[in-house]
Structure formats: structure tokens, C-alpha cells
Amino acid sequence: MAAILPLRALQMGIDTHQEPVVFIRADSEVCRAEGFIANTRILVCVQERSLIATLNVVTNEVLPARHIGFSRIAWERLALSGDEAVTVRHAPVLHSMSAVRKKMYGNTLSKREMNDIIADISQHRYSDMQIAAFLTACVERLDTGEVTALTQAMVDSGKRLTWPDRLQLVDKHCIGGIPGNRTTPIVVAIASAAGLIMAKTSSRAITSPAGTADTMEVLTRVHLDLADIQATVRRANACLAWGGAVNLSPADDMLIRIERALDIDGTGQMVASVLSKKIAAGSTHALIDIPVGPTAKVRSQHDAESMAHLFETVGRTLQLQVRCLITEGVEAIGYGIGPAQEAKDVLTVLQCQPGAPADLRERALFLTAHLLNMAGQGELPETTTLARELLQSGRAWAQFQRICEAQGGLKPIPEAVCSLQLGARRSGTLLAMDNRRLARLAKLAGAPNSPAAGLRLHAKLGQALAMGQPLFTLYADSQGELDYAADYYAHNHDLFMIGESP
Numbered sequence: 001m002a003a004i005l006p007l008r009a010l011q012m013g014i015d016t017h018q019e020p021v022v023f024i025r026a027d028s029e030v031c032r033a034e035g036f037i038a039n040t041r042i043l044v045c046v047q048e049r050s051l052i053a054t055l056n057v058v059t060n061e062v063l064p065a066r067h068i069g070f071s072r073i074a075w076e077r078l079a080l081s082g083d084e085a086v087t088v089r090h091a092p093v094l095h096s097m098s099a100v101r102k103k104m105y106g107n108t109l110s111k112r113e114m115n116d117i118i119a120d121i122s123q124h125r126y127s128d129m130q131i132a133a134f135l136t137a138c139v140e141r142l143d144t145g146e147v148t149a150l151t152q153a154m155v156d157s158g159k160r161l162t163w164p165d166r167l168q169l170v171d172k173h174c175i176g177g178i179p180g181n182r183t184t185p186i187v188v189a190i191a192s193a194a195g196l197i198m199a200k201t202s203s204r205a206i207t208s209p210a211g212t213a214d215t216m217e218v219l220t221r222v223h224l225d226l227a228d229i230q231a232t233v234r235r236a237n238a239c240l241a242w243g244g245a246v247n248l249s250p251a252d253d254m255l256i257r258i259e260r261a262l263d264i265d266g267t268g269q270m271v272a273s274v275l276s277k278k279i280a281a282g283s284t285h286a287l288i289d290i291p292v293g294p295t296a297k298v299r300s301q302h303d304a305e306s307m308a309h310l311f312e313t314v315g316r317t318l319q320l321q322v323r324c325l326i327t328e329g330v331e332a333i334g335y336g337i338g339p340a341q342e343a344k345d346v347l348t349v350l351q352c353q354p355g356a357p358a359d360l361r362e363r364a365l366f367l368t369a370h371l372l373n374m375a376g377q378g379e380l381p382e383t384t385t386l387a388r389e390l391l392q393s394g395r396a397w398a399q400f401q402r403i404c405e406a407q408g409g410l411k412p413i414p415e416a417v418c419s420l421q422l423g424a425r426r427s428g429t430l431l432a433m434d435n436r437r438l439a440r441l442a443k444l445a446g447a448p449n450s451p452a453a454g455l456r457l458h459a460k461l462g463q464a465l466a467m468g469q470p471l472f473t474l475y476a477d478s479q480g481e482l483d484y485a486a487d488y489y490a491h492n493h494d495l496f497m498i499g500e501s502p
Contacts, residue, residue, distance in 0.1 A: 006085035007068035016071040019128045020053040023069030041091040052091045096120045103137040114149040122157035122251040131258045142268030154276035157251040161282040174289035177297025179439045181333040182342040184212045186364035189400035192238035193390045201243035209442035210339045213242035218343040221408035232406040248280035285321045291329025295435040334360040338447035338454015350397040416452040416475035418482040424465040432497040445485035450477040
């Protein structure tokens, strides 16, 4: 039988995000000979390069005969230029998927099984559907040993930052769930002004309207490679970079992308995600902020204490000193929600402006005091005084500017194209706000994909309001997004609860 000729590579110009997809005609002799059907996982080879991709079968009108089409990410990963000879065959069997199925039935995974799963994910052997299967099988079903194994496997999947021996590196992370809680840039500025070393790598938003990396990208360059991070830290004692740019725990970035699509953030995966990034960055100490509130990510004191215990236990096993602080999470922190609006709040605090949000300032000072205490800078009363002095003296603001200059310079904050101010529907006291739906409101306006989108609060809990008094302003980059968010608010009257004080 005559051999099947190779197919010729063609760029389709289709964005399939991070999942490689290839396109072959339904009448292709390759499809018939190999028995390929839509969604088959196939091994695509070009000279010495190869990748596993998902097959989409197309009609004759879409693709010339004897050609294979590539999505953008598949084209980039194979470094194609056009018309290369391409061969395809069935992808090798993924033995680690048997461990995923094992977890689906509630069984415990061994360290070896967890390693195999994460190795395959980090090598792009899993489809998005297979990653989703792993994540959903693990939601709230990982024991301490599995979380430890997952953390170590994610560290081993990527690069690690190396520093001089015995150098103390501190880090800080908030588990999220409270809109506007953008304390990290302030904490890093104050702590590094005190002499601490902070190689801070942060994630983009998963289920929130902004992550620290999203907010910092409004202010400066965050896409730093490993050499950039080390150079910035040498120059300014700290950096505020996007962790996804430096291949630290790359499997975690793939998991986060699917978690964002599924809108899930399981405890075990979250602990492994946070600690793997800290360990890979070379941190020796990590402070974890766990807000608790009726509409926060963590709803009860018991759940917060269980999470804190898991963080500390896994950290201790992997030689990372972890301290968890359980904080109040009943309302949004600051006034801004969304990258640009949160960046404005950060600058007003660092610049000690009169209108700076007091809750954001005090929360950042509280966290910084604990970080300084962890690093041996004194007892808590002393470190609390030191943190406040560094902020009020302007040294923290000068330090923040130094960090931004080392990363490429401060940028002007973008302004939204459209805005809409909305008022209180009745007179009374602002008694409560729903953090989850408030975050969704900002996301519907376009945050974080549109950095200028989001909202700005004009009232805090306990404040007396007159009917019609400004409650918040929505910001969007298109009228359609603004109307979409406003319509959501119109159908969620109880997002803000206004009534008589008890």
C-alpha cells in the first residue's frame, strides 16, 4: 500500500486560547486511514518538533486539499512559518488519566500519581477538557498529603529563582474573595523600605475583577523574566511581577486558566497554587491573609482555621515558614474595584492623600507589621509603629516608585470611555453588601480584561444615605458592557442592603 503523503502547514488565524487545535478536511486520506474523528487527540510532527493537539474536522471549502490548518497557539508552539511538511498520528496513551479517573471515584492519589498528572499537564499533553476533569475531581477532596504532593509537583514542573544562601525572602498573599482588597503593592512598598527582600510574583484574576498582577500592570511593566526579577530585586529590594511570565510553577498557570473558566477555586488547589509559587520564587517566609465574611470566599471561622492549618502544615513540610491571619471580610476594601480603580486607591494610600481609603491603609499596615515581625524586625507593637512611620514619612511611596522605575517606569492610569453613577434606592443606613455579586458586577462591566472597567464605591457599611444619594459609579470601555452591568444591578436590588440600623 502506498504511503500517505505529509500534509502542508497552513495558519488558520483562529484563536483557541492556550489549547492547540489543528484542522483537517473530512475527506482527507489521513482521517480515513487513521480513523480520526472530531476531538481526537493527535500527535503532530514537524521535523524534530511535535505537539499534542485536538483535531477539528472541517468541510472542503474551509481548507485546501492535502493541507492541515493550525490555530494560533499550535502554530506558535511548533514555530511554523508556513507550508512545512506535517505528519500526524494518534497521540500516545496518557497513563496519568487513569489516576484522574481514580480520583473521580474518591480515591487518594499517591505522590507518584500526582507527579505524573502534573508532568503531563505542564508538557501540554492534557486537553482543556482533561484538565477540567482533574480539577473538578479534586475540588474539596484533597487530603493534606495530596495537597503537599500537588504543591511539590507544581514546583518541580517549572523553573526556580535562586538567591544567595541564607538570604531571607519574605512574601505575602491574600486568598481573595473580597473586592478591592489590593494591599499587596502597599505591603511590598513598606516592607522593602524597611529592608526586607520581596521577590513578589502575583497571579492575574481567577474569579475576581482584578488580581495583583492586573492592578500592577496598570501602573508598570509586570511581564518580567527571571533575570529581570533578579535585577529588579538587586536594585530595589523588591519586585511586583506577574508570575505567569517566568515559568514558575507553569502547571499552576494552566490550572488557573481552567479554574477561571469553571469559576471554581478549591481549597486544596488554592493552597498548592499559592505555596508552589512562593517556594519556586525562593521565599523563606510567607504571610497568608484569609478574609472571612458572609459573602466572602471563606464564610466561617471554622473553615478559615482549617484552611490556615492546611497552609501551615504543607508549608512546614516543604520548609516554608507560613503564618496565616484570619481577617474581617464583610465588605469591599477601599473604594475601587477593577484594575484601574484599585490602582488609584493604592496610589492615594502610598501618597498619604486625604481621601485615601482608611480601611485599605489600616489593613495594609496590619499585614506589614506581621510580616516585619515574622522577619525578626521586632515585636508587633514595634513593627506596627515602624510600618506606619515608613508610610507617613513618604519612604514607602519613594520605595514604590523605585520598584516601578526598576521594572520600566510608572504609567498613567487609563480612564474608562463610559460611566454611569447609580444612587441609593431608599433612605437609611448601608447595612451590608454582597461581595460575590459586587465582584460579578465589576466583571460584567469588563474587568479585568478591560483595565479601566469596574466600579467605584461612594459609601461604606454604617454610612447613612438619602434616597438617590450616589452609591457607586460603573465604568466600562463600551456602552454595551456598561448597559449589561447596569441591567444586572437592576435585577439584583439586594446587592446593597439599606435599612434601619439595629
